[in-house]
Amino acid sequence: MKYKTGFILILILSFAGFLDSLYLTFNHLYGAIPDCGVVDGCDTVTTSEYSEIAGIPIAIPGTLFYLFVFLMSVLWFDKQPKWIPTLLTGLAFPAFLFSAWLVYLQLFVIEAICIFCMFSAFTSTSIFIISALLKFKGTQ
Amino acid sequence: MNKSLLIWASAIILLVVSGYVVYSVVKSDSANAQSPAQSERQAEPTAEPSAHYTSVSSTNPEHLEIDIRWVKGNPEGDIQIVKFSDFQCPACNIVRPHLDRIVNERDDVYVVYKHFPLRGSHMYALPAAQAAEAAGRQGNFWDMHNKIFADQSQWSRETGQQVMNRFRRYASELDLNSEQFEADMLSDEVMRIVMNDQQEGGNLGVRSVPGVFVNGKTIPNYRIYNDFLNAVLEHK
Numbered sequence: 001m002k003y004k005t006g007f008i009l010i011l012i013l014s015f016a017g018f019l020d021s022l023y024l025t026f027n028h029l030y031g032a033i034p035d036c037g038v039v040d041g042c043d044t045v046t047t048s049e050y051s052e053i054a055g056i057p058i059a060i061p062g063t064l065f066y067l068f069v070f071l072m073s074v075l076w077f078d079k080q081p082k083w084i085p086t087l088l089t090g091l092a093f094p095a096f097l098f099s100a101w102l103v104y105l106q107l108f109v110i111e112a113i114c115i116f117c118m119f120s121a122f123t124s125t126s127i128f129i130i131s132a133l134l135k136f137k138g139t140q
Numbered sequence: 141m142n143k144s145l146l147i148w149a150s151a152i153i154l155l156v157v158s159g160y161v162v163y164s165v166v167k168s169d170s171a172n173a174q175s176p177a178q179s180e181r182q183a184e185p186t187a188e189p190s191a192h193y194t195s196v197s198s199t200n201p202e203h204l205e206i207d208i209r210w211v212k213g214n215p216e217g218d219i220q221i222v223k224f225s226d227f228q229c230p231a232c233n234i235v236r237p238h239l240d241r242i243v244n245e246r247d248d249v250y251v252v253y254k255h256f257p258l259r260g261s262h263m264y265a266l267p268a269a270q271a272a273e274a275a276g277r278q279g280n281f282w283d284m285h286n287k288i289f290a291d292q293s294q295w296s297r298e299t300g301q302q303v304m305n306r307f308r309r310y311a312s313e314l315d316l317n318s319e320q321f322e323a324d325m326l327s328d329e330v331m332r333i334v335m336n337d338q339q340e341g342g343n344l345g346v347r348s349v350p351g352v353f354v355n356g357k358t359i360p361n362y363r364i365y366n367d368f369l370n371a372v373l374e375h376k
Contacts, residue, residue, distance in 0.1 A: 015158075019159075019162055023162050023166060026163055026167075027166055067155070070155070071151070077147055078148065079144075080159075136332045
């Protein structure tokens with residue numbers, strides 16, 4: 001995969017993930033519940049005990065993760081440092097595992113789906129895959 | 141202009157502007173959610189009211205004109221809070237203590253409970269509504285309502301048979317006539333009442349639960365009581 005293509009994708013995905021988790025964060029901080037319409041389980045998921053870890057809404061580290069990935073992509077477009085794919089792969093791997101755990105919780109424990117949370121799982125997984133491709137198969 | 145500066149300035153501006161837009165969307169959802177005006181209500185006829193409706197004596201024109209069955213607080217109060225609710229919805233359970241507290245703390249409020257079971261995603265929401273209505277027939281709606289909500293996280297994970305047995309157990313704990321309770325729970329009349337509530341909610345634009353209206357205006361769902369109270373007082 002070409003670095004430029006990969007970083008354009010990462011830039012877009014991290015920006016979308018940032019907005020998504022920022023939306024969830026603001027909703028959590030405002031004490032509101034995202035409006036996902038009648039058929040979704042957003043209320044079930046975002047009010048569940050799993051929506052916070054040690055009192056911190058999990059959307060906050062999510063927002064910071066996407067913000068950091070976004071800024072790293074911008075840095076790549078600015079200076080093209082070679083270490084960025086390695087850093088992003090290392091960072092996106094735990095994020096991917098965490099997302100996988102959250103998807104598992106939604107499907108099998110909470111038994112409800114929050115579309116905003118699933119979107120975040122999609123963006124973090126994609127960022128991990130693209131970062132790994134750039135690290136191991138990146139071409140100029 | 142320096143290329144680096146251009147790249148970083150664009151990125152920061154993009155982040156700040158989009159972050160502000162997201163913030164504004166959430167804030168406006170939280171603070172200014174307006175209900176569809178009553179005049180926008182569809183003129184679909186609702187099911188014929190049964191003999192079990194309650195009348196409230198408030199004459200405030202902002203109050204929703206709906207069939208009212210279950211009321212807490214002062215029915216002459218100036219503040220009408222209507223909650224379209226689903227017994228299996230966690231957010232409905234979160235707002236429940238807020239409603240109890242505001243009724244206890246203020247004498248100008250009445251709260252109306254309306255059924256809005258999301259049968260698509262909550263498989264026991266309808267039987268729970270039927271159980272509460274059936275208990276209501278024997279004068280115990282609110283007690284049954286409290287019991288059902290109190291154990292929501294437990295029965296939500298049970299099998300259908302376990303849930304029905306649980307509701308029967310609640311009925312016996314409330315000293316209800318069990319045969320009557322059983323018959324009412326499965327009756328067409330009770331089903332019609334629940335569907336009537338849901339239809340009224342749909343006509344008012346309820347799309348998710350709980351749908352809370354304060355003097356005809358929707359407010360968002362708040363986890364924190366003071367936020368809820370402020371939203372109520374804004375629409376007073």
